């Protein structure tokens with residue numbers, strides 16, 4: 401008996417597109433956890449994973465001065481900004497980072513490009529390094545912010561890493577100096593301010609001096625990732641290492657982000673600054689940055705730049721911002737200190753931390769247990785964001801950490 405033939409649909413040709421060879425990548429851990437946290441129905445869940453500051457009761461927080469500045473945002477029209485960004489914003493940002501006095505000296509050769517947040521400032525720096533150096537090597541301490549890996553891998557950098565921490569949970573100056581000791585001029589990524597992500601442990605002033613000297617001696621270029629300015633020891637203190645680098649003649653980029661210190665996360669305000677040494681270098685670097693930025697973003701987003709510009713330029717708003725920033729910093733320190741008191745040993749090492757983050761020395765299995773059994777979300781590395789934990793929840797966090805340890 402002959403089989404009845406079923407009508408065949410169009411025969412699909414196997415795709416020959418290069419896309420057919422792509423394999424899915426693992427989800428970004430931070431944003432993956434953020435999604436899982438959002439969907440978690442447990443009422444007592446805690447989010448210490450993503451780097452966002454909440455108020456002491458755990459509620460989302462926007463600085464009052466930023467809300468105020470947004471209300472009075474004077475955007476005359478919605479025309480494009482120049483490729484480099486809003487000139488007033490760029491000047492005020494540079495003055496904030498370098499201080500009025502040094503800004504005066506640097507201004508004639510200063511390069512400033514508006515960007516879409518600190519991430520973009522870093523990738524723009526990487527893109528420029530890649531243009532100038534066909535085989536760029538990035539020297540960086542580990543562990544570091546997860547996205548550093550993605551940004552510089554994507555750009556094809558080779559890595560030279562050193563251990564950021566000693567076994568005693570202090571900054572590992574010896575390892576850093578050993579890594580810098582290479583005759584091949586390299587690109588060095590440094591965490592600015594006293595806010596290392598993820599450890600919260602930062603070089604002391606004297607250690608910065610050793611780092612700056614080594615960088616100058618071996619001809620390296622620095623990029624200071626300045627994503628948490630003012631949340632470590634203070635606005636002026638957190639920028640001090642930049643002065644040390646520049647004073648010793650180290651070519652220095654600063655990747656500025658206003659995501660955290662202005663609570664502007666989704667508005668993507670930031671800048672890439674470079675203290676060039678000659679007018680010729682300034683012209684060349686500016687043109688390359690503009691070229692890279694034009695090809696990828698064309699124009700920086702204006703709302704954040706205008707808000708930052710307004711706050712930094714109006715003395716009353718500026719003063720209010722500095723006060724509110726100091727209060728955020730104090731609250732982060734207070735939450736960390738309270739946790740240390742509640743949890744007891746062996747977590748005394750956390751006293752050395754500054755900024756939002758510290759590493760709880762718990763392995764990934766224990767971190768998973770915290771999440772699955774108690775609804776406590778931390779990164780698998782043990783990174784906790786103190787600014788994401790409400791004061792009332794600290795006893796619960798301390799008890800849970802003691803239980804799984």
Ligand SMILES: Cc1ncc(COP(=O)(O)O)c(C=O)c1O
Pocket residue numbers: 451516517518519520545597625627657658659665668670
């Ligand atoms: C170390 C570090 N650098 C840069 C950034 C960039 O921040 P954004 O791109 O949100 O401005 C972050 C944000 O989490 C960070 O932790």
